[in-house]
Structure formats: structure tokens, C-alpha cells
Amino acid sequence: MSEALSAPLAGRGAPAVPHPGPPMIGMAGVTKTFKRRDGGTHLALDTIDLDVAPGEFVSILGPSGCGKSTLLYIVGGFVAPSGGKVTVSGDPVTGPGPDRGPVFQEFALFPWKTVLGNVAYGLREGGLSRRDAEARAGELIERVGLKGYERFYPQALSGGMKQRVAIARTLAYGPKILLMDEPFGALDAHTRIKLQNQLLELWERDRKTVLFVTHAVDEAVFLSDRVAVMSRQPGRIKEVVAIDLPRPRHRDELLLDRRYQRHVIDLERMIEDPPDLAS
Ligand SMILES: Nc1ncnc2c1ncn2[C@@H]1O[C@H](COP(=O)(O)OP(=O)(O)OP(=O)(O)O)[C@@H](O)[C@H]1O
Ligand SMILES: [Mg+2]
Numbered sequence: 001m002s003e004a005l006s007a008p009l010a011g012r013g014a015p016a017v018p019h020p021g022p023p024m025i026g027m028a029g030v031t032k033t034f035k036r037r038d039g040g041t042h043l044a045l046d047t048i049d050l051d052v053a054p055g056e057f058v059s060i061l062g063p064s065g066c067g068k069s070t071l072l073y074i075v076g077g078f079v080a081p082s083g084g085k086v087t088v089s090g091d092p093v094t095g096p097g098p099d100r101g102p103v104f105q106e107f108a109l110f111p112w113k114t115v116l117g118n119v120a121y122g123l124r125e126g127g128l129s130r131r132d133a134e135a136r137a138g139e140l141i142e143r144v145g146l147k148g149y150e151r152f153y154p155q156a157l158s159g160g161m162k163q164r165v166a167i168a169r170t171l172a173y174g175p176k177i178l179l180m181d182e183p184f185g186a187l188d189a190h191t192r193i194k195l196q197n198q199l200l201e202l203w204e205r206d207r208k209t210v211l212f213v214t215h216a217v218d219e220a221v222f223l224s225d226r227v228a229v230m231s232r233q234p235g236r237i238k239e240v241v242a243i244d245l246p247r248p249r250h251r252d253e254l255l256l257d258r259r260y261q262r263h264v265i266d267l268e269r270m271i272e273d274p275p276d277l278a279s
Contacts, residue, residue: 022090023051024177024209025075029084032070032235044070046234047084054176055207059220059227063271067235068213069104072181075211076102088177101175103167103183109154115141115165116150122172140168145198160191164198171202180212184219193251196222204248217271221263222249229270239270 030048033041045067052058060068073079075086077096086093088100096102109118116137123133141150144164154162163183170178184192196219203210214220220227224243231238245259254260 019053022087024054024056024089025050025052025211026087026090027051027071027075027084028087030071030074030081030086031083032067032074032079033082043234045074045081046236048235048237050228050237050240052209052211054209057203057210057212057223057225059212059214059224060230061214061217061220061227061267061271062230062235063215063232066230066232068215068230069181070235072102072104072179072211072213076100076179078102098173099175100177100179101170101173102179102181103163103170104179104181105183105185109162109165109169111154114151114153115146115157118154118165119168119172122169126173137168137172140171141165143171143202144168158191160187160195163187163195167199167202175208177209177211180210182213182215185214185216192219197251199223200249215271217264217267221245221260221267222251222254227263227267229267241267241270 027048027050030045031043032045033043036042048071050058060071062068070079074081075093077093077100088097110121113121116134119140120130120133120137123136124130128136138150141147144167146161146164146168149157149161154165157165167183184195187195200223210223212220212223221243227241227243228237229239229241230236241263243263245254245257245263
């Protein structure tokens with residue numbers, strides 16, 4: 001490799017994009033301890049400090065079991081931290097709220113509702129008339145590229161299509177923040193790339209704040225403004241790397257971009273696990 005590729009990039013330990021006011025998401029000294037079956041305790045998250053600015057796209061990257069999902073559930077208000085605190089726009093998180101929209105792999109769609117019914121559900125719950133809810137749901141379905149599938153039931157859709165319905169359903173609540181836990185993890189490479197592009201298009205348009213969990217390095221670099229790299233046992237943030245690549249991003253251009261390649265190489269090295277001496 002050339003010299004350009006061997007020089008590490010600047011941007012390590014990068015702070016959130018400067019902005020006035022409180023961060024959109026503030027994580028300060030967040031720890032999580034789980035009880036083990038043998039009566040002992042397991043420190044899953046150790047003193048996580050991370051701020052996410054309004055409109056920022058931040059990924060959490062790390063090996064299996066490092067606490068990525070746990071951290072996302074804590075920000076979502078689904079799980080309480082054992083210590084530290086999480087704020088949204090400066091207000092402490094005490095439970096789930098409509099300001100944070102989860103897109104989790106295991107959040108199944110309602111199998112008895114059509115695509116339209118699934119996406120319109122939250123809007124109906126929010127008090128919209130059936131007509132208005134379905135009109136809005138129709139727009140969202142179009143935005144995630146599923147126009148024509150409104151009357152399909154989830155079992156007739158591919159994994160990628162289901163995931164897009166899940167994204168549209170979450171967008172219907174109008175959250176300021178998207179919390180995405182490996183949303184494309186179970187998809188084939190082609191579908192995954194397609195959905196990454198679509199997510200970026202949506203994000204460029206709405207500039208929602210996104211906290212995105214992945215263990216795929218290329219995905220994190222492609223999507224993010226910053227990548228927080230976690231280590232395992234205990235789960236800690238090892239490093240925060242600013243991804244200084246211009247937007248809008250195009251995959252074919254990025255693959256040839258030295259800075260992109262450098263980030264992928266650097267991050268791959270960072271998440272390499274030390275040999276597990278215990279097993
Ligand atoms: N409810 C729970 N009770 C006990 N231990 C838990 C619980 N949830 C998570 N853990 C443990 O906490 C650690 C972090 O789990 P978590 O699911 O957050 O990891 P992850 O980084 O999301 O992993 P993956 O990439 O495999 O999804 C793991 O060791 C896991 O076994
Ligand atoms: Mg997980």
C-alpha cells in the first residue's frame with residue numbers, strides 16, 4: 001500500500017459536531033451490571049460517555065457481546081442503567097418515548113396487518129383519522145421504496161422489505177432520534193447495500209439524529225459522521241473516530257477513496273479481539 005494508506009487519519013477521540021445547547025443524546029458515566037446465574041455480577045457497560053449532536057449519525061461498532069444492544073436499550077428507555085445517566089435534549093431519560101424511534105431486528109411487524117396497516121398503526125394510535133393515517137402511511141411506504149406493496153402481509157415480503165416496513169413504521173411516529181440495532185444484519189449483501197443507500201437518502205432529507213449499532217466496519221464508515229468503537233469485557237468505548245468523508249456519499253466513489261479505505265483498515269484493527277485466554 002502507498003504511504004497515504006499507511007498514515008493514520010486524524011479525528012480520533014473526536015467530539016460531537018459543535019452545536020449550541022444540550023446534545024440530542026447525552027450519555028454520561030453509563031454503566032450496566034447484570035446478575036449472573038452463579039450469583040456473581042457481569043459488568044456489561046463500563047462508564048460510557050458519549051454525546052450525540054442534533055442531526056448527527058453516530059455508529060456504535062464492536063464485537064459480539066460488548067454491550068451495543070444494551071446501550072441502545074438504555075438510550076431507548078427500555079432498560080435502566082445501573083449507574084450514570086442518559087439525557088435527550090437535556091432531559092433525563094426515564095422510559096421509552098415517542099422522541100426515540102427504535103428499529104430493532106427483533107421488533108416484529110404485526111403479521112395480521114398489511115404493510116399499510118403496520119405503518120398506519122402508530123398514526124391511528126396518535127389520533128389521526130383512518131383516512132389521514134393511511135395517506136401519511138402511504139407517503140412513508142413510498143419513501144422507503146415499497147410503493148405497490150401496501151396491501152401485502154408481512155409473510156409475503158422478503159427480509160429486506162420487512163425491515164423497510166419497520167423503518168417506515170418507526171418514521172410514522174415522527175421521532176427526532178432513530179435507534180437502530182443492526183437493522184440490516186440479517187440481510188444478504190445486495191439488499192443490505194440497497195437499504196444503506198436508502199437510509200442515507202432518508203437521513204440527508206430529514207437529518208434525524210441516528211444512533212446505529214453494527215458490527216460491520218464498512219457499514220459504519222459508509223453511514224456515519226462518527227464511529228464509537230467498543231471493546232468487550234467490560235464494554236467500554238475504546239475510541240471515537242470522526243469519518244471525514246464528504247456527503248452525499250456514493251458507495252462506488254467511496255470504495256476508491258483512500259480516506260474510506262484508511263478508516264476501514266484502522267477500525268478493523270481497533271475491533272480486533274485479543275485472544276480469549278479464558279476459553
Ligand atoms: N438481560 C440480561 N441478563 C444478563 N446478561 C445480559 C442481559 N442482556 C445482555 N447481557 C449480557 O451483557 C453483555 C452485552 O450484551 P449485548 O446484547 O448488549 O451485546 P451486543 O454487543 O449487542 O452483542 P451482539 O453483537 O451479539 O448483538 C453480554 O455478555 C450479554 O450476555
Ligand atoms: Mg446486540
